[in-house]
Amino acid sequence: MPRPHRNPSLLARLPYWLLAILLLFVIGLWAITTNDTYSSIFNTLSGGVVTTLWVTLLSFLFATLLGLLIALGRTSGHRVLREAATFYVEIIRGVPILVFLFYIAFVAAPAMVAAFNWLAAPLIGSGWIEPATVRGFDFVWRAIFALTVCYSAFIAEIFRAGIEAVDRGQIEAARSLGLSRWNCFRLVVFPQALRTILPPLGNDFVSMVKDSALVSALGVQDITQLGKLSASSSFLFFETYNVVAFLYLTMTISLSLLVRWLERVMDARTSR
Secondary structure (H helix, E strand, O other), X not given: OOOOOOOOOHHHHOOHXXXXXXXXXXXXXXXXXXXXXXXXXXXXXXXXXXXXXXXXXXXXXXXXXXXXXXXXXXXXXXXXXXXXXXXXXXXXXXXOHXXXXXXXXXXXXXXXXXXXHHXXXXXXXXXXXXXXXXXXXXXXXXXXXXHHHHHHHHHHXXXXXXXXXOOHHHHHHHHHOOOOHHHHHHHHHHHHHHHHHHHHXXXXXXXXXXXHHHHHHHOOOOHHHHHHHHHHHHOOHHHHHXXXXXXXXXHXXXXXXXXXXXXXXXXXXXXX
């Protein structure tokens, strides 16, 4: 007689790698809540979480908007736009993020301030506005600008791949029905491309959370910078960087699981 089928418990369905991560999270949380040293370090670094998320969210939002514009240029029928967008993508992707961060912070930022003062010279001369200074250009915004430019090139390729994955026959059918280029993109192309775009876009957001640690090189008070300052003053390098790793892992793994869940939801809707 066959045995009745039993649905495995939730714990049994969890993959081993996720169980191991949950175990590490519980150990880290237990250490932070029960050990005074870890608690003190966590309280010191917790302020950097807000800066890290602020820099990441703004950079990703701006990079997504800029990346979409570049992707439209990459798929444009006008050769000048297509070549200019391709030039931008190839140049930006060929420079390491840290090098580009320094370039924006110490080369482009002073040039932007000088250009602003030159353009606003009549207003400055009449006393309407004060001249801009390089010191007034906050390093947080320099970091946001640098991450925006760097990631826009990668996000542009994600958008381009999603747009080109849409069947050309549907675009031609939409155009034959009298839809303008914008309405064709808005109603036909983009909703279908979104299914292809969202998973890698989510992965890029997770990567940006990690790459935001590079802004500590500019002195931005994120998790990494606060951890560096805390460790150098207390000499508790092991404990401090354990907490730094714990904070980054908590954010990135949570976001990775969210991206996986969104992928499953979208696959389920697509298969209907």
